[in-house]
Amino acid sequence: MMDFDSRREALLAAAASVFAARGYHRTSMRDLARASGMSLAGMYYYVAGKEDLLYQLQRSAFERVRRGAEEAVAAAGRGGVGGGEGGPEERLRAFILHHVTFFATHRDEMKVLSHEAESLTGARLEEVRELKKAYVGLCDALVAELDAAAEAPAGGGGTRLNRHVAVYTLFGMMNWIYTWYDPAGPVGIAELAETICRLFLNGYAAEVHVR
Amino acid sequence: MMDFDSRREALLAAAASVFAARGYHRTSMRDLARASGMSLAGMYYYVAGKEDLLYQLQRSAFERVRRGAEEAVAAAGRGGVGGGEGGPEERLRAFILHHVTFFATHRDEMKVLSHEAESLTGARLEEVRELKKAYVGLCDALVAELDAAAEAPAGGGGTRLNRHVAVYTLFGMMNWIYTWYDPAGPVGIAELAETICRLFLNGYAAEVHVR
Numbered sequence: 001m002m003d004f005d006s007r008r009e010a011l012l013a014a015a016a017s018v019f020a021a022r023g024y025h026r027t028s029m030r031d032l033a034r035a036s037g038m039s040l041a042g043m044y045y046y047v048a049g050k051e052d053l054l055y056q057l058q059r060s061a062f063e064r065v066r067r068g069a070e071e072a073v074a075a076a077g078r079g080g081v082g083g084g085e086g087g088p089e090e091r092l093r094a095f096i097l098h099h100v101t102f103f104a105t106h107r108d109e110m111k112v113l114s115h116e117a118e119s120l121t122g123a124r125l126e127e128v129r130e131l132k133k134a135y136v137g138l139c140d141a142l143v144a145e146l147d148a149a150a151e152a153p154a155g156g157g158g159t160r161l162n163r164h165v166a167v168y169t170l171f172g173m174m175n176w177i178y179t180w181y182d183p184a185g186p187v188g189i190a191e192l193a194e195t196i197c198r199l200f201l202n203g204y205a206a207e208v209h210v211r
Numbered sequence: 212m213m214d215f216d217s218r219r220e221a222l223l224a225a226a227a228s229v230f231a232a233r234g235y236h237r238t239s240m241r242d243l244a245r246a247s248g249m250s251l252a253g254m255y256y257y258v259a260g261k262e263d264l265l266y267q268l269q270r271s272a273f274e275r276v277r278r279g280a281e282e283a284v285a286a287a288g289r290g291g292v293g294g295g296e297g298g299p300e301e302r303l304r305a306f307i308l309h310h311v312t313f314f315a316t317h318r319d320e321m322k323v324l325s326h327e328a329e330s331l332t333g334a335r336l337e338e339v340r341e342l343k344k345a346y347v348g349l350c351d352a353l354v355a356e357l358d359a360a361a362e363a364p365a366g367g368g369g370t371r372l373n374r375h376v377a378v379y380t381l382f383g384m385m386n387w388i389y390t391w392y393d394p395a396g397p398v399g400i401a402e403l404a405e406t407i408c409r410l411f412l413n414g415y416a417a418e419v420h421v422r
Binding site for chain 2: 192
């Protein structure tokens with residue numbers, strides 16, 4: 001027998017797959033019961049209804065990805081598994097690698113987070129927005145550390161990139177993968193994550209250091 | 212009186228706004244009639260039904276953005292309005308600027324292209340996929356030109372980035388804007404496009420030239 005948390009996680013995973021395929025609004029509690037192998041009555045033991053299920057799913061995804069990112073960044077700060085430098089670049093690299101790995105292996109959740117971002121209402125919507133903001137803030141703080149570590153622009157010239165725009169652009173690189181990336185295809189997750197790391201770090205560093 | 216093409220474009224624009232807000236599957240022909248100010252019977256003069264409307268909308272968006280991109284790239288190749296170099300970097304920059312401007316000012320269409328990419332079926336789905344592939348191919352060819360123009364890696368060392376992954380990552384930077392960018396906010400479209408140009412060009416060039 002699985003315990004409460006495991007069964008709830010299994011229900012959320014089944015729901016992510018159905019919401020990703022059919023969309024939240026087209027999905028009924030009956031569809032979700034069928035997909036999860038639970039009875040309708042059984043499902044109400046875990047969730048208060050369809051919107052509560054979507055809320056729990058989104059909250060769970062943001063909580064897990066944030067916890068994982070914090071651990072990965074902290075490990076990189078201690079020099080990481082490979083014994084890297086532990087500087088700001090290493091920490092941002094750890095964040096990117098973790099995010100890409102998480103969503104390349106949880107594509108249904110990524111699609112639901114993105115397509116159903118506005119499907120919640122009221123307090124549930126607010127709470128998920130706050131979780132998302134905190135998660136984006138984690139990345140923004142890492143990029144700010146990169147800025148702080150960089151040399152001051154020579155002669156004060158040049159225009160710095162807007163950091164918030166750069167951060168959202170980085171999330172674009174990472175999140176868009178759910179529309180095109182196939183983990184079973186020729187490009188492995190490590191190569192994908194490495195490409196994004198190098199594009200962003202080179203691109204951003206070129207601005208921060210050179211201008 | 213508007214002519215056939217203008218009324219059809221107005222219908223497609225109204226449909227983009229409704230599909231973006233409610234989703235394709237939750238929208239009825241009656242909703243579309245209300246939003247466009249046409250009668251139900253009047254709509255059938257322009258489209259064969261709801262799926263045909265979504266198809267025409269997606270086809271029209273890809274055709275317009277492709278035509279505009281080809282013109283922008285060709286103009287950059289002739290030295291552009293500002294009299295630039297007309298090299299591969301100028302042409303890719305023109306493509307990025309055009310794409311970002313188009314979708315920052317057509318956010319409903321961007322959302323529909325992205326969220327309803329799989330809502331068409333059969334021959335309509337195939338045709339739109341081909342249009343999208345041709346459009347992505349245009350960008351891929353520009354990045355390939357950058358590669359060709361770059362010096363060969365010194366000593367043959369280093370690993371090149373996978374160009375296709377880089378191109379999809381670039382589309383991620385550009386397309387994700389529909390989830391966060393507000394043209395009425397503090398960041399203008401030109402600054403947004405410039406940030407994306409610089410991030411990608413610096414990031415990719417650092418790899419192509421340095422490695």
